[in-house]
Amino acid sequence: MVWCVEVVVAVSDPTTASVSGAEPYRPPELTGPADLLDEQLRERPGAEALVVGEDRVPLTYRALDGLIERVAGRLGAEGLRRADTVALTGANTVEFVVALLAAARAGLVVAPLDPSLPEPQMSARLRALGARVVVVGAPALEAVPTAWGAVPGWILRIGTPRAGRVNVALDTRGHALEADTGGPAPDAGGHTAHGALSHSAPGAAPRLSAEDALVLFTAGTTDRAKMVPLTHANVAASVRGICAGYELGPADATVAVMPLFHGHGLLAALLAPLAAGGCVLLPAQGRFSAHTFWDDVRAAGATWFTAVPTIHEILLERAAREYPGQRVAPLRFVRSCSAPLSAATGRALERTLGVPVLSAYGMTESTHQATSQRLAGRGVPRSGSGVPRSGSVGRTTGVDLRIVGPDGKDRPPGAVGEVWVRGPTVTRGYLGDPAETARGFTDGWFHTGDLGSLDRDGELVLTGRIKDLINRGGEKISPEHVEDVLSGGPGVAEAAVYPVPDATYGQRVGAAVVTRDGAAPDADQILAYCRARLAPYEVPDRLEITRALPHTVKGALDRKAVAERYAH
Numbered sequence: 001m002v003w004c005v006e007v008v009v010a011v012s013d014p015t016t017a018s019v020s021g022a023e024p025y026r027p028p029e030l031t032g033p034a035d036l037l038d039e040q041l042r043e044r045p046g047a048e049a050l051v052v053g054e055d056r057v058p059l060t061y062r063a064l065d066g067l068i069e070r071v072a073g074r075l076g077a078e079g080l081r082r083a084d085t086v087a088l089t090g091a092n093t094v095e096f097v098v099a100l101l102a103a104a105r106a107g108l109v110v111a112p113l114d115p116s117l118p119e120p121q122m123s124a125r126l127r128a129l130g131a132r133v134v135v136v137g138a139p140a141l142e143a144v145p146t147a148w149g150a151v152p153g154w155i156l157r158i159g160t161p162r163a164g165r166v167n168v169a170l171d172t173r174g175h176a177l178e179a180d181t182g183g184p185a186p187d188a189g190g191h192t193a194h195g196a197l198s199h200s201a202p203g204a205a206p207r208l209s210a211e212d213a214l215v216l217f218t219a220g221t222t223d224r225a226k227m228v229p230l231t232h233a234n235v236a237a238s239v240r241g242i243c244a245g246y247e248l249g250p251a252d253a254t255v256a257v258m259p260l261f262h263g264h265g266l267l268a269a270l271l272a273p274l275a276a277g278g279c280v281l282l283p284a285q286g287r288f289s290a291h292t293f294w295d296d297v298r299a300a301g302a303t304w305f306t307a308v309p310t311i312h313e314i315l316l317e318r319a320a321r322e323y324p325g326q327r328v329a330p331l332r333f334v335r336s337c338s339a340p341l342s343a344a345t346g347r348a349l350e351r352t353l354g355v356p357v358l359s360a361y362g363m364t365e366s367t368h369q370a371t372s373q374r375l376a377g378r379g380v381p382r383s384g385s386g387v388p389r390s391g392s393v394g395r396t397t398g399v400d401l402r403i404v405g406p407d408g409k410d411r412p413p414g415a416v417g418e419v420w421v422r423g424p425t426v427t428r429g430y431l432g433d434p435a436e437t438a439r440g441f442t443d444g445w446f447h448t449g450d451l452g453s454l455d456r457d458g459e460l461v462l463t464g465r466i467k468d469l470i471n472r473g474g475e476k477i478s479p480e481h482v483e484d485v486l487s488g489g490p491g492v493a494e495a496a497v498y499p500v501p502d503a504t505y506g507q508r509v510g511a512a513v514v515t516r517d518g519a520a521p522d523a524d525q526i527l528a529y530c531r532a533r534l535a536p537y538e539v540p541d542r543l544e545i546t547r548a549l550p551h552t553v554k555g556a557l558d559r560k561a562v563a564e565r566y567a568h
Helices: 038-043 061-077 094-105 119-129 138-143 232-246 263-275 293-300 309-322 343-353 434-440 479-487 523-531 559-566
Strands: 002-008 048-052 057-060 085-089 109-113 133-137 153-159 165-171 212-217 227-231 253-255 279-282 304-307 333-336 357-363 368-372 400-404 417-422 445-454 460-465 470-472 475-477 492-502 506-515 542-546
Touching: 038 061, 038 263, 048 061, 048 094, 057 061, 061 094, 061 165, 085 094, 085 119, 094 109, 094 133, 094 153, 109 119, 212 232, 212 263, 227 232, 232 263, 232 368, 253 263, 253 293, 253 304, 263 279, 263 304, 263 357, 263 368, 279 293, 293 309, 304 309, 309 333, 309 343, 309 492, 333 343, 343 357, 343 479, 400 445, 434 445, 460 479, 470 492, 470 506, 475 479, 479 492, 479 506, 479 523, 492 559, 506 559, 523 542
Parallel strands: 048 279, 085 109, 085 133, 109 212, 133 153, 253 279, 304 333, 333 357, 506 542
Antiparallel strands: 002 165, 048 057, 153 165, 212 227, 357 368, 400 417, 417 445, 445 460, 470 475, 492 506
16 A cells, blocks of 8 residues: 655754753763654754755754654554564665664664665575565665565655655555566555565564664675674664764764665764754765765755765865865864775875864674774864874774784784674674674674774774785785875875785785876886885785776775786
8 A cells, every 4th residue: 555644844943952062971862763863852853853855955853753753653554563674775865764763663673775786685685684574765766676575665755845744655565576576466456465464574583572673784795794683772872982972962963975774874974963963964866976065064064974985085086176165164073984094095184174084993793883083072173183093993982892812812002913892882693693603702702803903092003804914925914004005105096905816925915006186106106105115025016007996885995896806
């Protein structure tokens, strides 16, 4: 059936309380995504929560709550029960936000999925989840496959005119999502013959409970991606840690640059700002556009944003002709996460934007953020100038950290080992994969696979991934370290380092670099720069200058694709 309703759009409240820099910061109160908005609904219901669409229509917390309440009620009326798993796919749109929070309010477990996944991967993940339905945001329809096995697809559409009423419709007829699979055909009225929803879904469903809020997939292919269950308590602890680390409050606003179906965008760019009472602008077409980004910042009055280094580099490359200046873009900091930020890019961003650039570190298994660099105070840059030493990702934001050597013992301050994480944000393990859980967890400690060290002040410095180390005749080389040096080279915008098979040394160091617009350095110039800053065995034996490097959907460097393209 198709269910429709209209909700009155509330105008923004021009007076909202702000967090004073002289007062102790108080993180928002919440127990998970289900009550994420409660504090704001009590204290500032008329404040802007979202700015959506090409027309940049504002939605207040009151209006957003009205949409969530109605969709949550409809999900229950359609037969979904508490702790059922619901997949959610779509771009960064109001449909995605409402569906996510409505499902949480209805007591469902939500699994956000990338709408661009190929049909075999999408179907495999839905089977593994035991998803009862897939809720699809209208803007994602052109990007999604037409067949997802026997899982019905419910389409949510929300119209947000500049004035008047918001129209919301949830179409539960299933449409053609079962075409090519031998599933039931639509009847004459356009409804699929599902009848009552089945409650015997296989997959992860038996291992989830009402304590669970989300299931996120780790990066990787269908064969390697793992399902990570996150409880309401995990989400609450992560959101509170992010808010506290940057002292987010009602005076803050951001632009949702990162996709919301990954932890970076979901936790840092959406849930934390809303919990803090701030405003989130969802860009037109539901995705990042460098062409409109600074207009979005201006329209939202954004005080911060978070992105991967690739996006920071794109913005930096275009800044000379597009950055409107500090008076127009009132940023107080910029956050970088999900991949190493080169020192050169960080310094250049700070000079250009005039605000601190803060590196954070996290993973799906820790409900996104585990550590971050900090501001010295609200709106006050940390002491010193420029970006801290390469690889620094700050101090813990609510978890315990260990640096563990190959012998399983803790390493002393300054010594490199594997980073282990434990705390209230860390997942209990992987769904349906006891072998990987046993390999990845020890007494609640998650083995991250990242190499790093802790200094005496508790600051974490990352040096690379264990699995990415290049073994050149017994010398272990961190690609991230070599990339950081390369990125500071003459005219270099981005670098990728990869192993090249070698009969004598086992592996040699290969590198591919992208140069900045207008720059024309040759390979000899770049290698000369490296020789002055790297150990002889770290200097690339092969260097190619290319127009572009492959990236994952999150914008991080796709190392597997890099090796396949350049290592032969």
